[in-house]
Amino acid sequence: MSDTPKLRIDGREVTFRPGVDLLTACIEAGVMVPHFCWHGALGSVGACRLCAVTVTENGRDRIEMSCMTPATDGMEIKLRDPESEDFRARVIEWLMVNHPHDCAVCEAGGACHLQDMTVATGHHARRARFPKRTHRNQDLGPLLTHEMNRCIACYRCTRFYRGYAGGRDLDVFGAHDNVYFGRAEDGVLESPFAGNLAEVCPTGVFNDKGWSKGYARPWDMMHSPSVCNGCSVGCNLTISERHGRIRRVENRYHGAINGFFLCDRGRFGPLWVESDARLATPLIRGAEVTPNAALAAAREVIAQGAIGIASPRASLEANYALRRLVGAERFFAGVPDAEAAQDAAIVAALASHPxxxxxxxxxxxxxxxxxxxxxxxxxxxxLALRQTTRAAERALAAEKGVPHWLDNAVRxxxxxxxxxxxxxxxxxxxxxxxxxxxxxxxxxxxxxxxxxxxxxxxxxxxxxxxxxxxxxxxxxxxxxxxxxxxxxxxxxxxxxxxxxxxxxxARLALFPAEANSLGLALMGVAGGLEAAAQARGARPVIALETDLEGTPLAAAQVVALEALATATTAGAQVALPVASFAEAAGTFVNHEGRAQRAFAARPDGPPAAWRVLSALGGLWDADARVDDVLARLAEDLPVLAGAAEAAPGSGTKPCAARAPRRYSGRTADDLAGRVPEGMPPVDPDGGLSWSMEGAQGAAVDPARSSGPAEDGLHSPSAACLAQAYVGGPLKGGDPGVRVIRPGMELARTPDAPAHPAEGLRVIPLHDPFAAHPSDRAGAPLAERAGRPVMRLHPEDAAALGLSEGALATVAGARLPVVCDAGLPRGHVGLPAALSRRVPARIDAAHITPEDVQ
Known part of the structure; x- marks a missing residue:
């Protein structure tokens, strides 16, 4: 075999990576062989039989399933051979025998892999005239719909849910041509990764339930690239908008981070921006006022010499604007002192190790x-660590000569x-x-x-x-x-x-608490909430996207900038609405120190927090853009200079269109009996147009979740075409720039506080569906989030006079008690958000039992 193996596809010579299957080799060469069951992250199982090609060897032709055939040097295959074309056409026809042909009412219509592959194989006429097989659909909970009659038995759903994500409550039942993919009985899908079924499924069996209720055709939505702020991982998202309303969130492939999949918190969490819990209008002492009146009142408060409480969930731009407004010596993190010190320790550790x-x-x-x-x-x-656990079985299979892409055989x-x-x-x-x-x-x-x-x-x-x-x-x-x-x-x-x-x-992976914890730590803070309380004196407080309820600063005179209505906004001297992370461009630094840019997902949202802060203090010109803010940030804080390169030139002329080619909004959108025309809105902070004009069909289009919508391919299954190789980085490079580098000069770090030696050690209880109050504010995750509880060892509960089911109040939160013998003695488990508002150890003085009637 040569150093660079080659094969011929329909007479064209291409190179391929050694050790891959023939289907992967073709896709990486830009040839989309029709397929259903194969998936870039799930490997090959040979279930659908659609990827048939003609292999020529020793002058003789034979049909092979390309996903089950190793690519070898010198191989010659024909995709357009009449025999394999006829084979694929017959496969599509039998797969479609029982399909309802309901594209007109199917949510997947227009972004459906089944549609793409049916067209690709030339199937356009139905010959079957007998009654179709039908199934009863199940209620699978608040996140997904279920329409089994569209199923073509590709097994992708169970292979992902059970084999990749480790779920056990979804399975396949039946045999032959009467198989059923669902639960043994109706019920909520338990896995925190179940939402991926909406993209893994090549047809419309599983769909986003919230989007189905507020439906818009995929080609009639604006698609904006964004970055999840549900945790510190920094998964890449595509947020889709129609008529000023965010309709859906999809995975946006990133080779080094989320790959093909999201967690449900990342997929459904951003939808809270459409909830009634938003801070919709400015407030002065709880009363609604005009924006100008609120800004004037806020300026009067700030003139007294305010301190700033920054947020590890807010963008670099917003936190930097607050820092400039109040000064570095009055700039504090909106987290406990211990967490601020720990974030600084994470930065230091990452700067010293791989x-x-x-x-x-x-x-x-x-x-x-x-x-x-x-x-x-x-x-x-x-989900990534679940794949690590399979390393030993992959190694043993390789020793036995089993290719890594034969997933079932490897298992x-x-x-x-x-x-x-x-x-x-x-x-x-x-x-x-x-x-x-x-x-x-x-x-x-x-x-x-x-x-x-x-x-x-x-x-x-x-x-x-x-x-x-x-x-x-x-x-x-x-x-x-x-x-x-x-x-x-x-x-x-x-x-x-x-x-x-x-x-x-070895390599080191450290996960701070929030989406921009490391960005804030790199910026340098004077301490956390306790340090802020000590340094405040009688000064007022500017709280940036931080709820101060239950903290030492709750009684201060507060100017609150928030997207969500909270106890702090209700009691603030002035409360100013600002854009959520999904409504304004902003930069976030994830757990590996990678700065990434998110873009606004709708043109008419509230103002970005950094623009409001600039208006309060005259920080920049009124027409300043995100790029201008980052340029000043690089001058003041060279440690973060690389953040400006996360999306270079994003404020220049549009380089890509948010709307796909088929977007019909400009010509078919009837408003008040007329068809509007004119210039689309301008996005000063992103090189993406709010229209269908702009670069289309580029190899890597950041406004599309599934890569290029070219060659008639529109579904998430086309994402592999945008990758340098299947499962690898994007062809143009994965987004983001690492700003944490070996030997870098670190910002000043606050000292870690001493913890009390007595009392119950607090353990944060993390909920995969609800990390923040905003998650519970959105309808999809509100139903999936677990009930907040206080966990105690039975003996510790008895010592406090508490029993199973009793109510107790901790830091203002009323929680039912759960006695858990698996919890170590001397510990108390509290919801993660609440655990950040209490000392590291608490005693009976912090816990107030309540009588249960």
């Missing part, structure tokens, strides 16, 4: 997780082996079932275990389980060590870094 992206985690062969509940805290990272040949993934957590974890080792340690002992592993790697004395973990990590070719802010415990970050320092091949 950083692991989610792609690195997926391809790792061993992992140590210190204290993180990834499924609740950073769900997409948990059989791998004999169920699990990679050396060790979880060290105080509570049972959703990943326990797939990890090789799940160790329970109380909250303060997690970091100690990490240090013991590091000691064992250095050849020092350590306990047996630490030595065993050290040996597994040392034997691995690509180990990762994972920690972060999920446990709220000081020391885990430093312990994880210590382990990586002792492992030459």
């Amino acid at each position: 950083i692991a992206s989610l792609k690195d985690i997926e391809t790792a062969d061993a992992a140590l997780v210190l204290g993180e509940d990834l499924t609740g805290h950073a769900p997409r990272a948990a 059989v040949a791998g004999e169920g082996r699990r990679a050396a993934v060790t979880l060290v957590t105080p509570l049972a974890d959703a990943l326990d079932g797939v990890a090789a080792r799940a160790l329970r340690r109380d909250a303060d002992a997690v970091a100690a275990f990490g240090r013991a592993v590091a000691a064992a790697l250095r050849g020092e004395a350590a306990q047996d389980d630490a030595r065993a973990v050290a040996a597994e990590l040392a034997a691995a070719e690509a180990p990762v060590v994972i920690a972060g802010a999920g446990l709220g415990v000081a020391g885990t970050v430093e312990a994880a870094a210590e382990v990586v320092a002792a492992l030459p091949k």
Whole structure:
């Protein structure tokens, strides 16, 4: 075999990567072989038989399923051979025998892989005249619809849900041509990744239920690239808008981060922007006023010498504007002092060690997780770690000669082996079932275990389980060590870094609490909420997207800039509505230090927070753009200079269109009996037009979730055409620029506060469906979010005079008590958001029992 293997496709010679299947080789060469069951992340199973091609060998032709055939050097195939064309046409016809042909009323119409492949194979006439097989649909909960009559039995849904995401409540029932994909009985799909079925399914069996109720055709929506702010991972999104309303959120492929999939919090969480919980109008002491009156009142308050409370969920631009307005010495983080110190420690650790992206985690062969509940805290990272656990079975299958792309065969040949993934957590974890080792340690002992592993790697004395973990990590070719802010415990970050320092091949993945925690830490803060309370004196407070309820600053004179109505906006001296992350352009720095740009998803949203702050203090000209703000940021804070390159030239002339070629809004949108014409709105902060004019069909179009809408391909299954290779980076490079670099000069860091030694140790309880109040404000996730509770060991509950189901008040929140014998003694589990408003340890004085009638 030559160094660069080649094959011929319909007479054209192309190169391909060694070790791939023939279908992948064709797609990477730009030839879309019709297919259904194959998926870029799920591999090959040969279920649909649509990818047939003619292979010529020794002068003889034979039909092969390209997804099940290895690509070999010198191979010659014919896609346009009459025999294979006829075979594919017959496959489509039998797959369509029982399909309802209901494209006109199907939500997937216009972005449907079944439509694309049916057209591609030339099938256009129905010959069947007998009654069609029909199924009863199920109620699968608030997130997805279910229309089984559209199913073509490709098995993608169960392969993703069960094999990739680890769900167990969706399965296939029946046999032959009467199979059923659903639950054993009606009920909510339990997996926090179930929403991906709407994109994994090549037909319209599963669809976004909220979008189905407020439906707009895919080609009649504006599609804007954005970045999720549900956690620190920074998954890339496409947010679709129609008539000023955000209708749907889809995955936007990023090779190093989210790949093909999102968690449900990322997919449905942004829809809270359409809820009634929005702060819709400016307020002065709770009364609605005009914007000008509110700005004037806010200026009067700020003139008294305000301090600024920044938000780790707000963009770099908004936080920087606040910093300029109040001054660096009065610029504080809207998080506890301990979290601010921990974020600074994460930056320092990442600047000194190799950083692991989610792609690195997926391809790792061993992992140590210190204290993180990834499924609740950073769900997409948990999905990546599930793929890590399969490394041992993939290695064993490779030893037996099974290609990595034969997914089912790999699972059989791998004999169920699990990679050396060790979880060290105080509570049972959703990943326990797939990890090789799940160790329970109380909250303060997690970091100690990490240090013991590091000691064992250095050849020092350590306990047996630490030595065993050290040996597994040392034997691995690509180990990762994972920690972060999920446990709220000081020391885990430093312990994880210590382990990586002792492992030459290891990478470090650290997950802070919020979408822009690291961006705020790089900016430098004078401390957290406790430090702000001490430094405030009698000064008023400017709170940027931070609810101060239950904090030492709650009684201050507050100017609140918020997108969501909160207790703080209700009691503020002045409350000013600002755009949510989905409505304004902004830059966010994710867990790996990658600065990424999000763009406004609708043209008529509230003003961006940085523009409101500029109006309060005259920071920039009225026509300043995001690029102008970032240019000033780079001058003042060189450590963040790279953020300006996250989307270079975004404020120049439109380079891409938000609307696809088929967009009919300008010509078919009847408003008050007339067809409007004229210039579309102008977006000063993004090189994307609010129309169908602009660059179309580029190799990488950031306004499209599925890559190029070319060659008649419009579904998410076309995403592979935009990739340099299947599952790899985008052809133009993955978005974003890493701003954390080795040897960088770090901003000043606040000191970590001392924790009290007595009381119950607080453990944050993370909900994969609700990390923030905004998640519960949106209709889709409000139904999926778990009930906030307080967890106690039964003996600790008895000592406090509490029993199962009793109500208790902690920091103003009324919570039912759950007695959990799996919780370590001396600990109390509180909802993650609430745990940030109480000390690291609390005692009976913090817990008020209530009588239950």
